[in-house]
Amino acid sequence: MEHGVGASAVVGVSTRDELFGEVRVTLDAAHGLVTVDGDGLPLVVVRRAAGTGDVDEQMPVGTRDGRRLALAVDGGAVPVSPGRGRLTRRSFRVDVTHAGVRYRLVPDSLTGSRLLRGAERVGELSSDGDGVVVARWVTGAGVRPVEVALGYALAAAFGTGALPMWMLLLDALGDLVPG
Incomplete structure (x- = not known):
């Protein structure tokens, strides 16, 4: 879930979601702010703490530091816990608990991540970190509006996908070789 993002512009993207119609994603990378709303969806905001170095x-x-992040659903604070993002794809996960339900966005390919409700897969998302999110929802999963909004927000805020462990390990070893 590492992606290069220009930190200068605010990007606003409107997408037609297959289940819930229009979804609006706004990404302000310079200020660490992502907002998602849409037809029948709750407002989800992910914000990096002001003055974060x-x-x-x-x-x-x-940032991936959960202490420097705030997530809100319709104005109510929701705990967000990103993994550290190290040698395994799973370490790039992001966990959120809302209304007693645990959600996890976790990479499952180079470019994509899956959204889980508990252990159940509810969607597949991809985002290059530019505010554009592509989502496919699992048929029969009973996907809820809050899950759609959270999925788009987490994908836009953290990006999706990750290199497999062997590639991450080679990259880390390459950093150790003097050049």
Whole structure:
């Protein structure tokens, strides 16, 4: 879930979701802000704390430190816990608990991630970290409006996909070789 994002412009994207119609995603990478709303969807906001130093330019929202992030659904605070993003795809996961339900966005390919409700897969999402999110929902999963909004918000804020462990390991080893 590492993607290069220009930190200068605010990007607003409107997408037609297959289940819920228009979904609006706004990404302000410079200020670490993602908002998602749409027809019948709750407003979801992911925000990096103001004055946060050491902004990670590879991450749309600028950090994977959950202490420096706030997530809100229709104005209500929701805990967000991103993984550290190290050697395994699973380490790039993002966990959210809303209304007693645990959601997880976790990479499952180079470019895509799956959204889980508990252990159940509810959707497949992809985003290059530029505010554009493509979502496919699992037929028969009973996908709820809050899940659609959370899926789009997490994908836009953290990007999707990750390299397999062997490629990440080679990259890390390459960093150790003097050049």
